[in-house]
Amino acid sequence: MKACVLVFPGSNCDRDSYHALSVSAGFKTQYVWHEETNLSGYDLIVIPGGFSYGDHLRSGAIARYAPVMKGVSAEASKGTPIIGICNGFQILLEAGLLPGAMLRNTQVSFRHQWVTLRTETTLTPFTSTIDQSCLLRMPIAHGEGNYFATQNMIKQLQDNDQIVFRYCDSEGNVTASSNPNGSVNGIAGICNKTRNVLGMMPHPERASELILGGTDGTLLWNSLSRGL
Amino acid sequence: MELYCGILYREDYELLTDSTNTETSVTDDVLREVSMTRSEYDHIADLLGRAPNGVELGMFGALWSEHCGYQHSRPLLKTLPTEGDRILIGAGEENAGAVDIGDGLAVVFKIESHNHPSAVEPFEGAATGVGGIIRDIFTMGARPIALLDSLRFGDLSNPRNRYLAQAVIGGIGHYGNCVGIPTIGGEFVIDNSYDGNPLVNAMCVGILPHSRITRAVASGKGNPVILVGADTGRDGVHGATFASLENPQESARGVVQVGNPFLEKLLIESCLEALESGAVVGLQDLGAAGLTSSAVEAADRSGSGIRLNIDSVSRRTTGLTPYEIMLSESQERMLVVAELGREAELFEIFDRWGLHCDIIGEVTDDTDIVVISGQKEEARIPIKHLTNAPTYEYPVSRPDYLDQVQSFDPCLITEPNSLKQCALELLGSPNIASKSCIYQTYDQTVGSNTVIPCGSDAAVLRVKDTRRGIALSTDGNSRMVFLNPRIGAAMAVAEAARNVVCTGALPIAATNCLNFGSPTVPSVYFQLVEAVKGIGDACRELNTPITGGNVSLYNESGDQQIQPTPIIGMLGLLDDVEKRCNLGFVDEGDRIAVLGSVHGKLDGSEYLKIAQGLTAGNPHIDLAFERRLQSACLELITEGLLSSAHDVSEGGLTVCIAESAIAGQIGVELNINAIDVRTDELWFGEGPSRIVISYKPEQWNRVNAIADKHEVSATEIGTIGGKALEFAGDFTLCLNELTTVWNKGLGTALSGAVSDD
Numbered sequence: 005m006k007a008c009v010l011v012f013p014g015s016n017c018d019r020d021s022y023h024a025l026s027v028s029a030g031f032k033t034q035y036v037w038h039e040e041t042n043l044s045g046y047d048l049i050v051i052p053g054g055f056s057y058g059d060h061l062r063s064g065a066i067a068r069y070a071p072v073m074k075g076v077s078a079e080a081s082k083g084t085p086i087i088g089i090c091n092g093f094q095i096l097l098e099a100g101l102l103p104g105a106m107l108r109n110t111q112v113s114f115r116h117q118w119v120t121l122r123t124e125t126t127l128t129p130f131t132s133t134i135d136q137s138c139l140l141r142m143p144i145a146h147g148e149g150n151y152f153a154t155q156n157m158i159k160q161l162q163d164n165d166q167i168v169f170r171y172c173d174s175e176g177n178v179t180a181s182s183n184p185n186g187s188v189n190g191i192a193g194i195c196n197k198t199r200n201v202l203g204m205m206p207h208p209e210r211a212s213e214l215i216l217g218g219t220d221g222t223l224l225w226n227s228l229s230r231g232l
Numbered sequence: 233m234e235l236y237c238g239i240l241y242r243e244d245y246e247l248l249t250d251s252t253n254t255e256t257s258v259t260d261d262v263l264r265e266v267s268m269t270r271s272e273y274d275h276i277a278d279l280l281g282r283a284p285n286g287v288e289l290g291m292f293g294a295l296w297s298e299h300c301g302y303q304h305s306r307p308l309l310k311t312l313p314t315e316g317d318r319i320l321i322g323a324g325e326e327n328a329g330a331v332d333i334g335d336g337l338a339v340v341f342k343i344e345s346h347n348h349p350s351a352v353e354p355f356e357g358a359a360t361g362v363g364g365i366i367r368d369i370f371t372m373g374a375r376p377i378a379l380l381d382s383l384r385f386g387d388l389s390n391p392r393n394r395y396l397a398q399a400v401i402g403g404i405g406h407y408g409n410c411v412g413i414p415t416i417g418g419e420f421v422i423d424n425s426y427d428g429n430p431l432v433n434a435m436c437v438g439i440l441p442h443s444r445i446t447r448a449v450a451s452g453k454g455n456p457v458i459l460v461g462a463d464t465g466r467d468g469v470h471g472a473t474f475a476s477l478e479n480p481q482e483s484a485r486g487v488v489q490v491g492n493p494f495l496e497k498l499l500i501e502s503c504l505e506a507l508e509s510g511a512v513v514g515l516q517d518l519g520a521a522g523l524t525s526s527a528v529e530a531a532d533r534s535g536s537g538i539r540l541n542i543d544s545v546s547r548r549t550t551g552l553t554p555y556e557i558m559l560s561e562s563q564e565r566m567l568v569v570a571e572l573g574r575e576a577e578l579f580e581i582f583d584r585w586g587l588h589c590d591i592i593g594e595v596t597d598d599t600d601i602v603v604i605s606g607q608k609e610e611a612r613i614p615i616k617h618l619t620n621a622p623t624y625e626y627p628v629s630r631p632d633y634l635d636q637v638q639s640f641d642p643c644l645i646t647e648p649n650s651l652k653q654c655a656l657e658l659l660g661s662p663n664i665a666s667k668s669c670i671y672q673t674y675d676q677t678v679g680s681n682t683v684i685p686c687g688s689d690a691a692v693l694r695v696k697d698t699r700r701g702i703a704l705s706t707d708g709n710s711r712m713v714f715l716n717p718r719i720g721a722a723m724a725v726a727e728a729a730r731n732v733v734c735t736g737a738l739p740i741a742a743t744n745c746l747n748f749g750s751p752t753v754p755s756v757y758f759q760l761v762e763a764v765k766g767i768g769d770a771c772r773e774l775n776t777p778i779t780g781g782n783v784s785l786y787n788e789s790g791d792q793q794i795q796p797t798p799i800i801g802m803l804g805l806l807d808d809v810e811k812r813c814n815l816g817f818v819d820e821g822d823r824i825a826v827l828g829s830v831h832g833k834l835d836g837s838e839y840l841k842i843a844q845g846l847t848a849g850n851p852h853i854d855l856a857f858e859r860r861l862q863s864a865c866l867e868l869i870t871e872g873l874l875s876s877a878h879d880v881s882e883g884g885l886t887v888c889i890a891e892s893a894i895a896g897q898i899g900v901e902l903n904i905n906a907i908d909v910r911t912d913e914l915w916f917g918e919g920p921s922r923i924v925i926s927y928k929p930e931q932w933n934r935v936n937a938i939a940d941k942h943e944v945s946a947t948e949i950g951t952i953g954g955k956a957l958e959f960a961g962d963f964t965l966c967l968n969e970l971t972t973v974w975n976k977g978l979g980t981a982l983s984g985a986v987s988d989d
Contacts, residue, residue, distance in 0.1 A: 013586055014494050016412020020680040023696070053678075055410045058494025113673045114405055145409070145675040210677045215694055215809065217683075 005229055007031040007048040010076075010092075012038045012067050017053035017089065017209060024209035025050065029225035036072060043075035048085050048228055051076070051092030053145070053207060063106060063148045064094035073099055085129045085228060086201045090146055093193070093203030102196055102203045103161070104153035110186030114147040118217065119184055119206055121192055122172040125165045128199045129231040130224045139176055140169075140220040142211035144184055149205040151187040151194075161194060169193035169204055258283075266293025272622065279617045287555045287603060287611045291618060294521035294559055295528060298785050301621025304751040305783040308764040316777040318740055320445065326533075327368040327448055327517065328438075329779020331741045333805050335698045338442050340374040343382070343435035343706065343745040343801040345784035349489070350403075350432040354396045358403030358432050360491040360563050365436040366411065367517035367566070370500050373446035373507050374438025377679055378693060379408045381418035381434050382706045382745070382799045386427030388662055388981040393422075396430050397982060403491075404434070405673045410493035411500065414682055415674035416691035418706055419799075420978070422662045425710070428789030433745045433782075435706055435801040439695065446507055449514035450527065450569045450595045451534030457527070457593040458575065459518075460582055461499050461565040462492065463548035468522070468561025495564040495587075502585035503566060509581065511574035518565040524558045524618075526567045527593070528601055532619045539602045540593035542610070554610040558603060569595060628761055629754035637715050640848035642834045647912050652963040654843050656973050658883045658916065659890055661842055665977025666894075684814055688895075689731040689879050690802070694809045701809030703737035705802045709882070710795035712836045712851045713766075717759045719851050720836075721766030721798045723920050726858045727881060728802035729774050733862045734877040734923060736813045736869035737804025742771060744781040744800050749793030751785050759796040760785075767798060773855040774862070776802065813869045815878035816895030820953040822875050822926045824889070824900060825946045827939060828861050831885070831909050832917030838882040839916035853920045857944070861921050864942035871938070873931045880922035886915045886959065888924050893957055894971050901958040902950035911962055926952060 007029075009021045018035065025048075026033040036043065038056075043049055056067035067073070073095075080086055080101050088096040096102045109115055121140040123131050134140075153161065161167050169192040173182040178190040185205070193204030208221030258273060266289055276292050277283050284292060295301055302309060314323040320338050321330035328342035346361025362379060369376045381404050386393040397420075408415045413436070450457060468489040506512050516530040523540070531538040542557045552560075568589075570578050575591065582589045596602070601618070603611040648654040658664055671686035683701060684692035690705035707728035713720030729739035744767060749756040771778055781801075787794040806812055817824075834840050835849020868874050876896070880888040893900055906914045925946075927935055932948065939946035950960075957965040 014410075014497055016410075016497065016678060020678065023680055054412060055494060055497075058410070058492070060494075113402075114409055114675070116672055116675050116677070143677045145678060147409075207677070210680050213680075215683055216677070216680055 005031045005047050007033045008036045008046045009050045011035050012056035014056045015054035021050045021052045021209045024212040028212040038070040038072045041071045041075050043079050051088040053090030064098040067095045068098040083200050088203040096203045106148045107150040107152050116145040121169045124167045128195050130202045133227040134223045141218045142206040144206050149185040151191045268293045290555050291524045295618045296621040299520045306623045312768050312778045313772045323780045327371045340372045341437040342780045343743045344782040346432045347784050354399035355403040356490050358400040359407040360489045361434045362407040363491045365434045369436045369438035371515050371517045373444040374440040376413045376438045378437040379415045380706050383420050384426045384431035407493045409675045411497045412678050414676050414678050425795040429787050431747050433799050448516035449534040450530035453597040455572050455595045456570050456591045458568040459592045460589040463546045464560045465548040465562045469559045489563045491563050498585045506581050511571050511577045514569040516567045522560045528618050532615050537596035537598040537600045539596050541604045544590045544592045554605045626757040627754045628758045631755035637848045638850035655886050660973040660977035662978050662981045664883045666975050669979040688815050689734040692735050699808050701806035703732040703735045703804035705731035708799040710797040714795040715836045717762035718766035721763035722770035724800045725770035726920050728800040730879045732804025733865050737806045739776045739804045741779050741803045742776045746783045747797040749788045763798045813877045817892045817898050817952045818875040822952040823929050824926045824950045825948045828922040831914040832919035837918040858921045860942045861944050864944045876926045878924050884916040899954035899956045902960045904949050904960045
């Protein structure tokens with residue numbers, strides 16, 4: 005299993021993603037600089053969290069023009085699994101590889117906490133082996149994670165089974181109080197129609213070792229390994 | 233953003249740069265501008281054998297300020313213990329101290345203040361404070377892995393203080409979150425004495441292999457001096473002298489710098505990469521007094537000279553004078569001394585990270601700093617004159633208030649009618665209530681090292697690729713220092729050490745930030761002198777040498793001096809991070825005991841302040857006992873006997889038990905036979921050297937034996953279980969109610985929704 009982690013100026017979860025993939029998941033992992041354009045040959049592409057280009061203009065707005073995004077688009081259409089985490093999710097939205105947009109959190113401020121997630125679909129390479137009756141725990145850390153899409157788009161996402169994760173309470177109920185950022189329908193992660201591009205705000209790479217408080221993130225890496 | 237203020241007026245500048253000028257022509261206004269006395273000016277003229285010109289005077293003014301030259305504190309700081317087996321780089325040698333943690337790794341850490349800028353422009357002041365301390369850490373070659381912040385504000389019923397607090401918290405979060413360094417701890421304390429003069433102390437911790445420890449030296453004749461990062465502007469001109477002024481609010485806002493965490497992140501990555509290349513001779517950040525202090529300090533460390541051609545400095549604005557270029561405190565700039573002939577390698581690295589750099593000078597083999605612009609020599613000063621700031625020892629006078637506050641007699645206080653009411657009031661008060669509303673705006677887990685985040689006695693990080701962990705804590709109780717400066721300061725060291733001990737870590741080194749009022753006031757200077765003695769006492773006893781730190785004086789607003797506030801940052805080491813301990817109660821049926829005295833004293837307690845409106849008493853600490861207590865607790869944890877350990881501090885036993893109960897979401901039943909002890913002393917009394925532990929009932933004999941071995945008392949006081957906290961028949965708290973009160977207290981106060989009742 006060969007993975008790469010993209011590095012933009014201002015990426016700050018690149019090293020964490022690298023560590024989780026190489027140490028916890030056992031993937032052969034490489035960093036790829038934002039000026040590269042060829043991303044062929046990888047079984048997984050990770051767009052990590054951080055503040056690419058200082059979040060200038062708005063999160064992900066500049067990164068989507070980086071040369072490496074040409075490679076990401078090409079691989080997306082080839083069906084290579086691509087996961088955008090936090091800022092990576094924002095970049096995928098800006099690049100149009102996923103539908104919708106990201107707004108400031110409803111409380112306006114940055115928010116860091118552990119959240120509980122419900123897996124809405126196992127029909128993705130990232131969630132294929134996840135037991136949906138088990139809720140996942142992982143941290144969020146963002147100021148702009150309030151996912152927004154029009155009613156029409158939400159309906160399409162639902163009809164196409166593209167909603168992958170929702171914030172929920174400890175019983176698995178998606179409620180207003182379990183929603184940390186005001187995201188529409190409690191959405192924490194979505195995939196594209198062809199199901200190989202996943203964007204999510206929570207950080208699975210920070211929940212990939214027991215000593216860090218949880219290993220639910222490894223369920224994603226395991227699904228990816230199993231799929232290949 | 234760049235206001236033309238806080239700098240010399242052009243006429244003054246030209247007057248001063250006229251070489252025919254004599255020293256008598258320097259006006260008092262000019263001297264005030266550089267925060268210098270006339271006798272200092274005359275001294276400089278003697279040293280140089282001529283009158284200094286404007287640029288030179290500005291350079292002296294900045295480097296002889298308290299902020300850079302430690303004029304008032306250097307003789308005191310020399311008395312602190314700084315040596316130890318683990319110390320790789322000692323206090324004052326480099327930008328931060330370095331401590332050996334085994335496995336060929338070192339930890340670099342330091343705490344620094346940014347109080348005055350934060351009083352004027354709290355968001356940017358706090359943000360650039362964080363940025364500055366991060367640069368001190370990666371300048372050493374270390375990767376920054378954690379931030380902690382000690383914050384002090386005036387009463388939150390005042391909207392200005394709420395604004396300052398919210399903006400400071402915002403600035404800290406913004407900078408740390410963006411650069412991707414987790415903020416994992418700190419303190420937040422409210423006291424009237426900080427009204428108008430908040431304290432913002434930021435600590436950064438980095439890690440690196442011994443082999444990568446980098447010195448901030450400019451050595452090797454002919455080696456090029458490269459300035460990397462932000463362009464230079466007028467921001468922060470006079471920041472160093474500004475921090476040494478009384479009432480800085482009256483000076484200009486333009487003095488405060490503006491931070492760019494994105495640029496800082498690029499500097500971190502590019503500098504660490506540049507160090508790997510082997511082409512770097514020395515690395516020095518530009519902090520207070522900008523290019524002047526970084527060039528002078530770097531050259532001074534190697535005994536070299538340095539020649540700067542400031543026409544090569546890239547600017548972000550036009551019309552900068554040599555004076556402004558030399559004193560600008562524009563943020564996110566680094567000075568890199570390269571090996572001659574290998575500049576291109578470094579340029580390539582910085583270029584790849586999108587950073588601008590210029591060769592602005594070279595190392596020379598004389599001992600002067602020479603500043604050139606055009607064909608003109610703008611300054612030539614022997615470096616030793618700049619780095620040997622005159623030191624002052626002021627008259628010391630024991631403050632009059634001490635006799636009054638120390639003669640406090642608890643018998644004159646009536647015990648509260650309702651202990652329960654009192655307990656809830658304490659738990660909901662800003663100094664004791666949960667700080668989660670602040671912490672949740674900080675990224676605490678980026679870096680994937682965080683094992684115990686904000687909210688415990690100390691934070692714990694794992695050290696990747698080893699079994700080890702490090703524990704970090706900041707502490708300082710200004711009320712105790714106010715009541716007895718020497719004892720209060722020793723207590724700050726003891727508590728910081730006790731905090732890391734409660735996680736199972738051995739305290740190995742400390743950093744300090746001394747926040748005091750004006751040293752020219754004899755009673756304030758007394759506080760400073762005594763507090764430094766107290767820190768020394770405790771650090772020697774606990775074997776935690778001071779590896780560096782910072783002094784911030786002139787913290788006052790109007791006539792009001794702040795309470796003396798030494799803050800201690802403590803580094804602890806866990807050989808096996810899996811053996812860590814935390815504060816939350818764990819299992820039904822576990823027993824609870826107190827190591828040390830079961831009840832505390834009312835002296836200086838939060839209870840006395842909140843419930844009785846009094847700041848009084850004379851605190852006491854037995855440092856030898858403290859050391860034995862910490863050894864006992866550490867042995868109990870490393871033997872795997874404890875389920876939890878929690879330091880008893882503000883709010884006494886009640887708050888300590890409540891916090892452990894809330895963390896574990898489980899109740900307790902306490903049974904204490906406390907005859908002849910006042911109920912308020914028992915439940916809310918404070919004092920050092922006390923830890924509440926919990927353990928399996930069958931371990932009691934072993935627990936007791938280890939305590940005995942260290943000559944420390946261990947007293948069983950109750951059992952864990954249920955959903956209520958039964959305080960030995962005196963009062964009962966419901967866990968749900970308690971959790972709500974504790975969780976909401978600070979958020980309510982910060983939002984201004986708190987009522988006066």
